[in-house]
Amino acid sequence: MGKTKVYLLDGGSLVLDGFHVFWNRGPAGEIRFPCFSVLVDHPDGRFLFDTGYDRNHVERVLPFEKPLQSAGQTLTAQLALIGLRASDIDAIINSHFHFDHCGGNKLFPRAKTICHRDELRAARGPEPFERLGYSDLSFAPGFPSPFPAPPAEATEEAPEETPAPLELPAMLENGPAGRAFELVSGDAEIVAGLFLLETPGHTAGHCSLMVELADRPPILFTADACYSAKNLEMMCISGFHRDPAKDVRSMARLKSLAAEHSAELIFSHDPESYAQYLKAPAFYS
Amino acid sequence: MGKTKVYLLDGGSLVLDGFHVFWNRGPAGEIRFPCFSVLVDHPDGRFLFDTGYDRNHVERVLPFEKPLQSAGQTLTAQLALIGLRASDIDAIINSHFHFDHCGGNKLFPRAKTICHRDELRAARGPEPFERLGYSDLSFAPGFPSPFPAPPAEATEEAPEETPAPLELPAMLENGPAGRAFELVSGDAEIVAGLFLLETPGHTAGHCSLMVELADRPPILFTADACYSAKNLEMMCISGFHRDPAKDVRSMARLKSLAAEHSAELIFSHDPESYAQYLKAPAFYS
Numbered sequence: 080m081g082k083t084k085v086y087l088l089d090g091g092s093l094v095l096d097g098f099h100v101f102w103n104r105g106p107a108g109e110i111r112f113p114c115f116s117v118l119v120d121h122p123d124g125r126f127l128f129d130t131g132y133d134r135n136h137v138e139r140v141l142p143f144e145k146p147l148q149s150a151g152q153t154l155t156a157q158l159a160l161i162g163l164r165a166s167d168i169d170a171i172i173n174s175h176f177h178f179d180h181c182g183g184n185k186l187f188p189r190a191k192t193i194c195h196r197d198e199l200r201a202a203r204g205p206e207p208f209e210r211l212g213y214s215d216l217s218f219a220p221g222f223p224s225p226f227p228a229p230p231a232e233a234t235e236e237a238p239e240e241t242p243a244p245l246e247l248p249a250m251l252e253n254g255p256a257g258r259a260f261e262l263v264s265g266d267a268e269i270v271a272g273l274f275l276l277e278t279p280g281h282t283a284g285h286c287s288l289m290v291e292l293a294d295r296p297p298i299l300f301t302a303d304a305c306y307s308a309k310n311l312e313m314m315c316i317s318g319f320h321r322d323p324a325k326d327v328r329s330m331a332r333l334k335s336l337a338a339e340h341s342a343e344l345i346f347s348h349d350p351e352s353y354a355q356y357l358k359a360p361a362f363y364s
Numbered sequence: 365m366g367k368t369k370v371y372l373l374d375g376g377s378l379v380l381d382g383f384h385v386f387w388n389r390g391p392a393g394e395i396r397f398p399c400f401s402v403l404v405d406h407p408d409g410r411f412l413f414d415t416g417y418d419r420n421h422v423e424r425v426l427p428f429e430k431p432l433q434s435a436g437q438t439l440t441a442q443l444a445l446i447g448l449r450a451s452d453i454d455a456i457i458n459s460h461f462h463f464d465h466c467g468g469n470k471l472f473p474r475a476k477t478i479c480h481r482d483e484l485r486a487a488r489g490p491e492p493f494e495r496l497g498y499s500d501l502s503f504a505p506g507f508p509s510p511f512p513a514p515p516a517e518a519t520e521e522a523p524e525e526t527p528a529p530l531e532l533p534a535m536l537e538n539g540p541a542g543r544a545f546e547l548v549s550g551d552a553e554i555v556a557g558l559f560l561l562e563t564p565g566h567t568a569g570h571c572s573l574m575v576e577l578a579d580r581p582p583i584l585f586t587a588d589a590c591y592s593a594k595n596l597e598m599m600c601i602s603g604f605h606r607d608p609a610k611d612v613r614s615m616a617r618l619k620s621l622a623a624e625h626s627a628e629l630i631f632s633h634d635p636e637s638y639a640q641y642l643k644a645p646a647f648y649s
Contacts, residue, residue: 096383096390096392098381098383098384098390098392098603099383099388102493102603103384103493103603103604105381105383107381107383107392206608206609206612207599207612208387208388208600208601208608208612314492315493316493318383318387318388318603319388320608321608321609322607322608322609323491323493323605323606323607323608324491324606324607327491327492327493
């Protein structure tokens with residue numbers, strides 16, 4: 080068996096106002112920040128942690144986030160950089176189901192989707208202020224989307240067959256129809272050395288991911304429990320949140336986990352830090 | 365016994381960014397909005413609902429909110445417009461303890477303070493993101509302030525004697541030392557026709573106030589559960605909140621209460637609506 084390798088797959092960038100990135104602190108003004116997915120090539124399988132955004136979706140539903148995503152920054156192109164195809168992915172692990180973290184899920188119809196039970200429930204029944212965040216429900220064919228794609232686009236992007244939706248209770252046990260879901264509660268070790276850790280607040284069931292590596296300290300992917308090093312330094316959460324008090328505690332948890340495991344934090348939307356990270360085809364191992 | 369009269373006491377204005385007034389909607393840009401207190405002159409006593417901001421405090425701790433408050437817009441001057449002095453006030457009712465709603469409490473050392481039990485607890489132990497909101501603790505002499513006034517100002521503004529602080533459990537039963545507090549839980553009818561109604565979310569123990577009048581429909585003072593008519597129309601809460609989901613439900617509750625009682629809504633920080641409201645010495649009755 081080989082060692083675990085971790086690849087960052089560049090997914091382009093989006094724009095938010097400084098008051099969204101740093102809740103009630105700002106300063107105001109546009110901030111362009113990266114979006115990326117993480118491939119964990121583990122002896123027990125290939126796991127994709129988050130899948131970035133679908134450019135067509137963002138251009139249609141949230142054009143004010145000004146997506147920049149070249150042909151080389153699609154998930155398919157990024158996987159090709161390391162000689163992989165969609166069918167090589169065994170499972171997707173979603174930190175949460177905001178559109179910029181699950182937009183590529185639909186490219187992997189045969190992969191199992193792993194997420195927190197509370198997150199699937201939240202995506203199915205969002206608060207009014209979460210509707211844009213949860214606007215890309217293409218990861219769950221049975222979910223009624225508040226922003227259905229027009230027929231022309233749907234033909235191109237929808238999975239070959241759309242299965243009948245499950246009733247809500249069954250869905251929450253088994254996941255949406257037509258996809259294999261594995262719903263976790265609490266912290267979970269997915270495979271040896273791959274830990275999905277509860278960091279709720281940004282969304283109801285948000286999780287971060289810690290990966291143990293053979294030749295270096297573990298990497299702790301914060302996902303949106305902490306956008307950037309500056310957010311952590313200021314202990315300032317983002318303006319998008321379901322429960323700000325939990326979000327603050329989750330950020331504190333990340334800090335404490337990093338200290339406890341001597342882990343390196345990799346932030347989700349941090350232009351400065353991102354410039355320093357290894358990007359595919361380079362990898363951490 | 366006379367009829368109940370309701371006076372709006374102008375307290376000047378402050379400035380916030382549009383992203384604070386309309387959470388994650390904006391648009392960006394400064395919005396100047398009014399702050400005011402409400403005198404309810406009721407057959408059973410004179411009640412002050414909120415007490416505006418203390419200009420010195422805002423200039424010292426939150427100067428970026430650009431306070432504009434003339435000598436005629438202090439609470440003392442506003443009460444004088446209707447021939448009243450601080451000693452004529454029997455009780456203060458606080459919607460919540462953000463600095464722009466309790467800044468004048470200290471001017472009424474003999475008045476009882478009525479508030480929700482959860483609100484006093486929140487002011488005593490705020491979340492990190494609530495510290496500026498709860499920065500003026502002069503209403504509660506026993507509370508340790510994170511922003512203590514410098515000695516010179518303190519001499520001018522502090523009550524004549526600062527009583528020893530109570531221990532936390534006693535404080536939460538009895539209120540801070542040196543002031544008579546009446547802590548309510550649930551909706552409460554303070555005196556006949558004067559209802560303190562739970563609308564949490566903006567803060568943990570936020571309440572709105574409904575006043576029944578003899579010659580017109582009741583008035584429902586939203587306080588910060590709804591800054592403005594536009595917030596209600598968009599069902600968009602403010603960027604300052606302890607629990608956004610509760611805040612949304614409280615806004616819906618206000619809408620439903622207004623419909624149920626045919627009540628007129630008076631918003632807390634609404635430049636357009638405020639221009640239409642009667643201001644002291646004029647009154648509603």
